[in-house]
Amino acid sequence: MLDLSFLGQTILNGLSVGCIYGLIGIGFCVIYNASGIVNFAQGAFVMLGGMITYVLVSLNVPLILAAAITIICVALVGVIIERIVVRPLWDRKATMFVMILATLAAQIVIERATLIVVGDQPKSLPVFTDLPPLRLFGIAIGYQTLWIFGTSIVLIIALGLFFQKTLVGRAMRACAINREAAALQGIQVSHMLALSFALSAGLGAIAGILVTPTQFTAFNVGTPFAISGFIAAIVGGFGRPFGAFLGGLTLGLAQALAVYSLGSGLKNMAALSVLLLFLFLRPSGILGSAK
Amino acid sequence: MTNSPATISSKLMAALRHAPAIAAAGMVAYAIADGGYIVTVVGFGLIYTIFVAGLNIFMGYAGQTSFGQNAFAAIGAYASAVLTATYGWPPLLAALAGIVATAICAFVIGYPTLRLKGHYLAMATLAIGLIIYEVAVQWQSVTNGYMGISGIPALGIGHYELLSDRAQLIFLAIMAVLSLAASWLLRHSRFGRALVALSGSEDAARALGINVRQYKLTAFIISAIYASISGTLFVHIVGFISPEMIGMNMVILAFTMLYVGGIGTTTGPLIGAIVIGLLPESIRSFKDYQDLVYGAALILILIYAPGGIASLDQVVKKLLRTKAPAKEVAP
Numbered sequence: 102m103l104d105l106s107f108l109g110q111t112i113l114n115g116l117s118v119g120c121i122y123g124l125i126g127i128g129f130c131v132i133y134n135a136s137g138i139v140n141f142a143q144g145a146f147v148m149l150g151g152m153i154t155y156v157l158v159s160l161n162v163p164l165i166l167a168a169a170i171t172i173i174c175v176a177l178v179g180v181i182i183e184r185i186v187v188r189p190l191w192d193r194k195a196t197m198f199v200m201i202l203a204t205l206a207a208q209i210v211i212e213r214a215t216l217i218v219v220g221d222q223p224k225s226l227p228v229f230t231d232l233p234p235l236r237l238f239g240i241a242i243g244y245q246t247l248w249i250f251g252t253s254i255v256l257i258i259a260l261g262l263f264f265q266k267t268l269v270g271r272a273m274r275a276c277a278i279n280r281e282a283a284a285l286q287g288i289q290v291s292h293m294l295a296l297s298f299a300l301s302a303g304l305g306a307i308a309g310i311l312v313t314p315t316q317f318t319a320f321n322v323g324t325p326f327a328i329s330g331f332i333a334a335i336v337g338g339f340g341r342p343f344g345a346f347l348g349g350l351t352l353g354l355a356q357a358l359a360v361y362s363l364g365s366g367l368k369n370m371a372a373l374s375v376l377l378l379f380l381f382l383r384p385s386g387i388l389g390s391a392k
Numbered sequence: 393m394t395n396s397p398a399t400i401s402s403k404l405m406a407a408l409r410h411a412p413a414i415a416a417a418g419m420v421a422y423a424i425a426d427g428g429y430i431v432t433v434v435g436f437g438l439i440y441t442i443f444v445a446g447l448n449i450f451m452g453y454a455g456q457t458s459f460g461q462n463a464f465a466a467i468g469a470y471a472s473a474v475l476t477a478t479y480g481w482p483p484l485l486a487a488l489a490g491i492v493a494t495a496i497c498a499f500v501i502g503y504p505t506l507r508l509k510g511h512y513l514a515m516a517t518l519a520i521g522l523i524i525y526e527v528a529v530q531w532q533s534v535t536n537g538y539m540g541i542s543g544i545p546a547l548g549i550g551h552y553e554l555l556s557d558r559a560q561l562i563f564l565a566i567m568a569v570l571s572l573a574a575s576w577l578l579r580h581s582r583f584g585r586a587l588v589a590l591s592g593s594e595d596a597a598r599a600l601g602i603n604v605r606q607y608k609l610t611a612f613i614i615s616a617i618y619a620s621i622s623g624t625l626f627v628h629i630v631g632f633i634s635p636e637m638i639g640m641n642m643v644i645l646a647f648t649m650l651y652v653g654g655i656g657t658t659t660g661p662l663i664g665a666i667v668i669g670l671l672p673e674s675i676r677s678f679k680d681y682q683d684l685v686y687g688a689a690l691i692l693i694l695i696y697a698p699g700g701i702a703s704l705d706q707v708v709k710k711l712l713r714t715k716a717p718a719k720e721v722a723p
Contacts, residue, residue: 206687209644209684210684213683370527
């Protein structure tokens with residue numbers, strides 16, 4: 102009986118971290134849809150989200166304000182990367198591989214700059230609601246978990262409305278379907294590229310802020326998060342934002358079950374194995390590729 | 393005024409084309425003659441020359457993507473380290489075992505992975521590099537986890553051991569020259585031409601009767617063997633290996649070297665490895681900023697000089713052309 106509730110706890114934790122992977126995965130899709138670029142610097146946004154909030158909170162800025170400032174700052178970082186790394190390569194018609202390498206290098210630069218500024222000690226944030234966890238059938242549901250679920254659902258709905266109802270969102274979807282045709286309709290494709298980086302960086306930052314109280318953040322957490330987000334995007338069928346969220350939940354669950362049955366040392370290896378399995382057996386993901 | 397301007401510039405171009413490689417070779421010769429601290433730095437550069445030369449075969453010649461070459465350096469390095477330090481094998485035998493193990497792993501990994509294209513291939517190879525890193529951390533009974541393995545003996549056969557720094561450097565220089573020579577021969581063989589053809593267009597290469605999958609896999613295995621050799625040399629020269637030495641930063645470093653030197657050129661790996669290897673020594677207290685500078689340099693090179701130092705002559709040619717377009721037009 103005790104074991105069963107432990108399994109339930111494991112599943113709950115898996116789904117909660119899966120939401121985070123899903124948000125990062127959506128970030129991959131948003132940029133990919135607008136430009137065909139896979140931004141390997143995605144993890145840096147997650148790391149910066151947690152890290153800048155930590156720095157602001159330690160300067161006695163209230164958490165909500167700190168989070169808001171952080172999201173704006175990280176979105177700006179996204180636009181800066183787009184301007185000084187991606188745009189010049191885009192204009193020179195760089196190959197896909199060069200683009201990946203450049204964004205990966207941008208990730209390393211941000212990581213190392215963070216290391217120099219804040220040091221290598223892991224940092225954490227206080228939980229948003231400091232109350233004892235709810236108990237349900239012997240499963241402890243922390244308020245942070247509820248925050249993660251709640252924020253993710255709100256974001257998914259907001260993104261859905263944004264892509265369906267607003268002119269800008271529909272313009273971005275048009276770019277995803279056919280960039281040349283979108284340009285002929287008068288859509289500023291290059292603006293959409295910058296906007297997609299801002300949006301994706303903001304999502305990454307939110308994911309980073311949400312997850313930091315349950316784990317910790319350090320200069321080098323970005324790459325594992327980016328890989329998990331990428332796996333989520335692949336599992337969901339690359340280029341499908343909501344597929345990516347489902348993929349994130351799947352990955353979080355698979356990872357939690359692997360840890361449950363095989364031990365915590367295998368957490369990253371389980372995620373990477375899910376990636377390779379999908380790549381080899383079903384590269385178009387659960388829902389099928391967007392293109 | 394016996395030479396026309398055109399011949400002067402073409403001679404200048406020929407000199408320029410070979411100058412970086414000659415300078416890099418000169419640096420190695422200077423280190424051998426000097427024998428001081430520079431030996432360590434250049435030795436490190438020569439080990440990386442071999443690693444990057446392997447990367448160059450798979451990426452420069454065949455135009456494929458691999459972010460996971462550190463995996464194969466790790467397999468070579470750990471095979472040598474464990475077999476010599478833990479089981480007392482002679483280094484040469486351990487190195488051979490490491491190379492065979494790497495080739496088998498490269499075949500097993502490459503067979504399914506190389507079917508992938510584009511960012512799928514990039515991410516799959518990145519994942520393979522990270523899996524090997526995780527294995528090196530987690531498989532404590534063999535790899536000793538984060539603590540790493542120390543007490544690895546120097547290279548040697550029987551009672552002859554390469555103990556002095558200078559002897560080691562000469563040996564590394566010979567290995568680097570051999571690996572570059574092999575790379576050159578490969579590039580100018582039927583096999584190398586096939587790789588260049590498939591890097592241009594796989595469909596066209598297939599139409600010419602090239603077995604694209606088999607050639608890609610063979611190139612992958614060859615580059616893995618290069619990585620394995622460099623990993624083995626590294627552990628025997630340094631005498632120590634830990635997971636941190638084979639992580640992601642190794643991949644970024646190798647790519648920076650490849651692009652600085654000039655991707656797709658035979659001597660590019662040597663030039664890049666020596667230049668990037670010497671960089672930390674020319675700026676004091678550079679160590680903290682090392683990876684940051686490598687990353688930033690890589691971005692700048694990718695944007696402004698994708699051909700690297702080896703394409704310097706073409707950059708100069710372009711400059712001359714824009715300054716004096718009339719000369720180029722004249723027959």
